[in-house]
Amino acid sequence: MSGPLLLLAFVALVTAILVGVRSSRWWLALTVTGAVAGLIASLTVLLGATDWEWRSELTLGGELIHLRLDGVSALFLALLSVVGGTGGVYAREYWSEQHYPASAPRGRAWWSALVLCMGLVLVSSNGLHFLIGWELFTVCAYFLITLDRRRREVRAAGWLYLAASHAGTVCLFAFFSTLAARTGSWELGPMREQAGLAPLFWLALTGFGVKAGVFPLHVWLPSAHASAPSHVSAILSGVAIKMGLYGIVRFSGWLPVPAAAGWVVIGLGATSALLGIAFALAQNDFKRLLAYCSVENVGVILIGVGAALLAEANGDAPWGRLALAGALLHVWNHGAFKALLFFSAGAVLHATGTREMSKLGGLWRTMPWTAGLFALGAVAVSGLPPLNGFVSEWLVYLGLFDAVTGRGPAAWAAMPAAIMLAMTGALAMASFAKAGAMIFLGAPRTKPAAHAHECGPGMRGPMLVLAGLCVLIGLSPVLFWPAVARAVASWRPAWAAAEAPAPLAMLGSVHVVLAVLMVAAAVWLWRKAHANSVRRGLTWDCGYARPTVRMQYTSASFAGIATGWFRWLLQPERTLRRPRGLFPTEAIRLERVPETVLEKLLGPVSVAVMQVSAAARRLQHGRLQSYVVYVVAGLMALGVLVLLGGAP
Amino acid sequence: MMLMLDLILRLVLWLLLAPLLPGVINRVKAWVAGRRGPPVLQLYYDLARLWQKGVVMSTLASPGFVAGPAVAWVALTGAALLMPLGPAGAAFSFRGDVLMLIYLLALARFCTAWAAMETGSAFEGMGAAREVSYAVLAEAAIITAVLSLSVQTGSVSLVSMLAPSAGAGAVLLAAGLFTVLLAENCRVPFDDPNTHLELTMIHEVMVLDHSGPPLAVILHGASMKLLLFAVLLVQAVLPMGDMSPLAATGALAGGVLAVMIGVGLIESLLARLAFRRVPLLLTTAFLLCLFALLVAWKGNRV
Known part of the structure; x- marks a missing residue:
């Protein structure tokens, strides 16, 4: 069943590339068809028992075409389909012909091409074809990032992305060609018994790590995500960096890994998580904040993967399964809420024309839908119950805690990782409390912010779909467990298990009860307040009768305390002009956090x-x-x- | 049926007893200062009064201004129901419930900070910024404390984690958790619940613009959080599992009372710290919990 669907997706996307330049309606229909077909195909594999495999007599570059969709790749393909489809719908209104007559047609074609090429990477089971797909998708993403290429900042970001990606691709070339030389064929597949291949893991980790945006290889990520059109940022952050993670997960599952791999991966993960979110907190540009937050989430996923590798080295300890399941579920979760957040960031950008939080504020009044959806995404990304972010982080935590109580040597990695994960969670909450508050709450700080307008249904629809997904995974994680368990089983067949861990069902029901009670309590309190009488008045401000918008707390001051602890890393650049004289007229204090x-x-x-x-x-x-x-x-x-x- | 009854009983216990604690602290403070002080039941009167009052809302505030406190209150109540009560166990218990408890507290914090930012007031911005920043260190300390309990007992669920005492590291853990309790509940030396100088506060300044029923909900939630931390601290330190049910209940009640007296004494005898010192003290709390973790690790080796 997967075969014909994938063929349909392929044909639809190829046609979408061709007609995309001419007609946006046909393009949208074809892209969404492709996405839905891809989604059904991957769900068939994830919920079924067998992988889909197809060997052809056709050759490409002298190699026989060999396609395969197993648990791991199907998991990533499902994410690609969801973000690719919703992003297409969003793009039609966001990057419309009306606003961008020159680049909108081009953008449509490249979008379908990007989705297609990432799909090809996921299904190809031949090193050479993997590399070709990888290179094509990198280039497609470049053209999408630089859609608005009149702006210098965009060109610089695109160039940096291209350069960094190719530095990573060099490692991948070395990886795949050495692999082919050692095994005598470009064919990929499980080859864990050939212990001599283990050192190749380091090459793969570096190459894929650049794409995944692992700290300190993330240098391309903030500017590319910030400068790209928002639907492109969403797919970059939601899916493209996940391709790097796909590579790491895929080849740590298929190839033998060195003994130190688990330690290094969990260390990289914990570092990425903590430092990524520290950078995020310090940003004033909300899309850069979201970009750094992606570094953090990649870190969280790598903590889970690293724990799984450690568990495997420790005689297949059962906690590895939990940690890996958490990591893989977080791949989906992060894709859903980060795409949602980037879509709402795009709506704000569309309405106000600025990415600087210090120029926004009070948007909830004009953009209630976007504000509500952003708040939901903020709760999810901060890993708070009852939404999806908490479920996956909870699974990772559970894996780490079991590693600690198991008292193996792995506990020495799991303990610091758990503590750093807790700090990361608190910092993420601070970052998103800040972002939400600066963008949507208080009074508008500038004119454009005061005259914002809500986005149309074409942009709101995809956001609602993604928000629904966040809520669904949060409230009913058991529903998604089989898919994740299937991916875990194809990573490590020994960890195959039909049943969900018992507490997951309990967690889901607790979440449902909590969610219902929270909504009920909010409505009840609102009613009670209105029954008693509600008077609207000026913000109290300690009796100061004429508060102005400039007296509000700013993004830098909100983050000041926590970013102060990371000053050694963030190296903020300050411009300071103190007030002088008896009647000072002007004083300036600017702070910018560079990509250190x-x-x-x-x-x-x-x-x-x-x-x-x-x-x-x-x-x-x-x-x-x-x-x-x-x-x-x-x-x-x-x-x-x-x-x-x-x-x- | 029994389950429902148990649940209702627990809820009544948590909801009704919690506002008693600030009264006890105030009593202790009054006693040390030689004043008569407010009645022990003062918070109950305040809550009843606030519940009847009208609300003044900032013109800038969105519905989140009211929804925030409500969600935070539900989160805190949920956390309370996860917390075992000595021999009675917890209303809900599953593997990993301790993490849920920590994150429910974080959700409550997020909602309070969100509601504070609704008004666009610089003061509430200050309070929210302090709250979310110090939480980073406090959460590190709590998760370390939980790790040490988990190493001690080999379990990840609160009921079995809190049954025995924290073992050799109990003193360290008690000191660490007590400091976190003071920080999380905004007591001296981190914050002064009595001051009216908004610049120097954390929690009080976040709720400056709240009034009427939302403020009642916030105050009640805060008292539940205090009770929650006190119960956690007492159970982490005292070996409840080894006692008879009656003795355990008595020890729990006595322990909570002792913690409150301790808070009251500290509040009477210490001055509030300068804000730049707060991270230092919280780091100390984290280190205490970390040493407790190492002690627990070594202790069980033998």
């Missing part, structure tokens, strides 16, 4: 490399006389060497 790894580490290093290269280039100037001198000097040096060296 890029600007303070990679920047200077690349400048140094450029300087050395420029110096070396001075030797090449095209003057023949000097070249003759070089040759003579070289020959003489050789002669001296031969004379002095003597013996052969």
